[in-house]
Structures are given as structure tokens and as C-alpha cells.
Amino acid sequence: MSHGGVPHHAENQEHKRIGIFISIIAVAMAVIASLAKNEANKMIVKEVQASNGFAWYQAKRQRTYMNDLELNRIDFQLAGAVTEAQRKVLEQTKAKLVAKNAEYNKENEQIKLDADKDKRSAEVASHQHHRFEYAEVAMHIAIVLCSLTLLTDTKLFFHLGLAATIGGLALAAIAFFEGREPVSAPAGAGTPVQPSPAKH
Secondary structure, eight states, X not given: OOTTSOOHHHHHHHHHHHHHHHHHHHHHHHHHHHHHHHHHHHHHHHHHHHHHHHHHHHHHHHHHHHHHHHHHHHHHHHHSOOOHHHHHHHHXXXXXXXXXXXXXXXXXXXXXXXXXXXXXXXXXXXXXXXXXXXXXXXXXXXXXXXHHHHHHOXXXXXXXXXXXXXXXXXXXXXXXXXHHSOOOOOTTOOOOOOOOOOOX
């Protein structure tokens, strides 16, 4: 080592500090990767729940439509010549179908609200997942740049690695706090209706 160079022990100390910094980045990257995976799983679960909810909503609507057809048939029969006993049976059946349709309509309001909420949650989770992934990529780049500092003793790589670290942490923070915000209901959505027990 020349007299004008950096003392060997000082250089070792600097390398140790950079090594510790790389270790901290690796820990942060592992946490960010775990958060990204969690949001990906959440996105899948919410998409499945939303899909099931909309399918159930359509099934209820189909049942309501079939009941409406039956009600039309009953009205047609009642308009014709029927005995008193037949009229009584038809009117009882009609009352049950009307009550069932009212029940389906009430249940469908809650089913649709829940499905819409799950869909919005899936969209939020998707945005978070992508931001966490970008943050993880930035942390990977930071580790590579800081490692180049150890190999080349060029401070520029460390400064670039520090900038990549800050960028990655900023993206992760944005994704994390975005997920803490409540999912807002769409405009015009009414007050959730308490579902009654489903009857088949």
C-alpha cells in the first residue's frame, strides 16, 4: 500500500460497513418478497370469492326469472275457468312464489355488495402486489451495486445502490400504506342489507 493510498485497516472497516448494509438490504428484500407473495395470495382469494359471489347472484336471478314464469302461468290459469279448490291451491302457490322472489331480491342485494367489495379488494391487492414486486427488484439491484463497490472500490456503485434502496423502500411503503386504506364503496351503493337465511 502506497503512502498516498487508503490505509488497509480503514479499507477493511469500510468493506465491513458495506457488507452490513448489504445484509440489511437482504433482510428488507426478504420482508418485501413475503409481502408481495401475501398480496398475490390475497388477490387470488378475493378474485375467487368475487367470481363465486357473482355466480351465486346470477343463479338467484335465474331462480327469480323461473318463478316469474310460473307466476305468469298461474295468473293465466286463474283467469280461466277453475274450481274453487284449484283457485285456492293456485293462489297459495302464487303467494309462496311472490314471497320467495322477494327473499331472493333481498339476498341478491347483499350478495352483489359483497361480490363488488371482493372485486375491489382484489384490484387493490393486485396493485400492491406489483408495487412490492418492483420494490423487490430495486432491492436486488441495490445488492448488486453495493457488491460491485466491494469488488471495485468505486464509491459510485455504493451511491447508486443507496439510491436503489431508497427507491425500493419508498415503493414498498406506498404499497403497504395503500393497503391500509379502506376500500371505498362505489357511488350509489346503498346501505348493506342483512342477508336472510337462504332457502332452496
